Amino acid sequence: MLERCFLAASTVTEIDGEKVESWFHQIAPNMTALLVRIILVILVWFIGRKVIRVVSGWINRLLTGKNTSSTVVKLASGVIRTALYVILISSLAQVLEIPLTSFFALLGTAGLAVGLALQEFLKNLAGGVLILVLKPFRLGDYIIEDNNKNEGTVSEISLFYTKLLTVDNRTIVIPNSALTNNSLTNVTEQDRRLLEIKVGIAYHADLKKAKEIMEDLLISLDNRIAGEDVTVVVSSLEESSVVIMGRCMVQSESYWKARWFATEEIKLRYDAQGIEIPYNKLDVTVKRET
Numbered sequence: 001m002l003e004r005c006f007l008a009a010s011t012v013t014e015i016d017g018e019k020v021e022s023w024f025h026q027i028a029p030n031m032t033a034l035l036v037r038i039i040l041v042i043l044v045w046f047i048g049r050k051v052i053r054v055v056s057g058w059i060n061r062l063l064t065g066k067n068t069s070s071t072v073v074k075l076a077s078g079v080i081r082t083a084l085y086v087i088l089i090s091s092l093a094q095v096l097e098i099p100l101t102s103f104f105a106l107l108g109t110a111g112l113a114v115g116l117a118l119q120e121f122l123k124n125l126a127g128g129v130l131i132l133v134l135k136p137f138r139l140g141d142y143i144i145e146d147n148n149k150n151e152g153t154v155s156e157i158s159l160f161y162t163k164l165l166t167v168d169n170r171t172i173v174i175p176n177s178a179l180t181n182n183s184l185t186n187v188t189e190q191d192r193r194l195l196e197i198k199v200g201i202a203y204h205a206d207l208k209k210a211k212e213i214m215e216d217l218l219i220s221l222d223n224r225i226a227g228e229d230v231t232v233v234v235s236s237l238e239e240s241s242v243v244i245m246g247r248c249m250v251q252s253e254s255y256w257k258a259r260w261f262a263t264e265e266i267k268l269r270y271d272a273q274g275i276e277i278p279y280n281k282l283d284v285t286v287k288r289e290t
Contacts, residue, residue, distance in 0.1 A: 041092050048088040056081050121160070127176030128159035136179075137186050147182040150174060192225055193252045197262050200241030202276040207234070207242060213269050214246040217262060223254040241278045 056077050137143050137154055143164070144151040150172050152164030162179060164172040187193075197218075201210050215232045218224065228249040235245035250258045270277060 044092060045088070048084075048091070052081060052084045052088065055084065123177040124160040124175045127178075127180040128157070128161075130180050131157060131162070131176055132159075136184070137189070141189065142187040144185040144187065145174060145179060145182065146184055147178065188252050191252055192228075192249050193255045195221075195224075195248050195250045195255065195258055195262065197246045197259070197266060198235055198243055199266055199270070200238060200243045200278060201270070202278045203240075203242060205242075205275045207244075209273065210244055210270065210275050213273060213275070214244060214266060217265055217269065218246050218248045221248065221250065221258055221262065223250045223258040225249045225251065 059080055060077055131137075139154055139157065141154050142152070143154060150164060152166040152170075152172055154162065155165040155171070156163040159176075161173050161175055164174065166172060195218075197214070199210075199214070201207070211232045211234075215230060218230045218232070224230075225248075231245075231247045233245055235243040237243070246262075267277065
């Protein structure tokens with residue numbers, strides 16, 4: 001009985017050994033080729049990463065040397081780094097004999113899913129890129145967002161939001177898509193700005209004298225741009241006043257200072273010369289019974 005069991009075990013061992021040896025001879029060439037590919041993939045990966053770091057550093061130095069904003073440098077470096085990694089991964093897929101059509105189809109499907117999920121996020125990102133590239137405004141500019149009438153000095157421009165600092169020291173955060181999809185007014189884009197003053201005087205007041213006073217005031221403004229014309233005209237004839245309009249060009253940075261000074265000074269000079277500025281009056285008559 002024991003001899004039979006020993007013979008059966010020996011036979012099974014011999015048969016299994018032959019199968020293993022045959023299987024090894026069949027897969028050995030494939031295993032060798034696969035091992036070579038894996039080693040090649042590891043080498044390409046490490047070399048590719050070093051190349052990407054060198055290229056990214058070179059781009060950062062190039063853009064920084066041209067006085068480009070830090071946000072643009074980060075964006076450009078990130079986009080180029082991502083593109084290089086996509087090229088590197090597709091090269092590794094070729095080494096492993098993975099069909100590129102399947103790889104790019106999977107990449108496109110993933111990109112579409114992410115794009116639909118982050119639609120507003122990507123809109124703001126695209127808006128930030130447009131603002132940084134086209135530069136409709138810069139840091140320090142005073143802008144007015146025409147849709148919601150938000151206005152202030154641009155204090156920060158990021159990839160997704162723009163911050164405005166108002167005159168009363170409040171911070172307004174606006175999504176970049178709102179600034180690129182709607183109109184806005186850049187008040188300080190130009191270095192000079194038209195100052196316009198309108199004042200109504202009484203019909204019986206001396207019109208010529210009133211015009212001379214306003215013209216002398218505008219000519220004597222400290223912030224007026226020399227060489228530009230000063231215009232004083234009758235703007236309109238209202239029900240209870242003759243509206244005089246004066247115009248001159250001033251430096252943009254001192255526009256409000258000049259406007260506030262001119263508004264106050266014209267009132268003082270008209271009062272000193274007896275030129276009446278009409279205003280609404282209410283007469284009340286009290287009747288007493290006797």
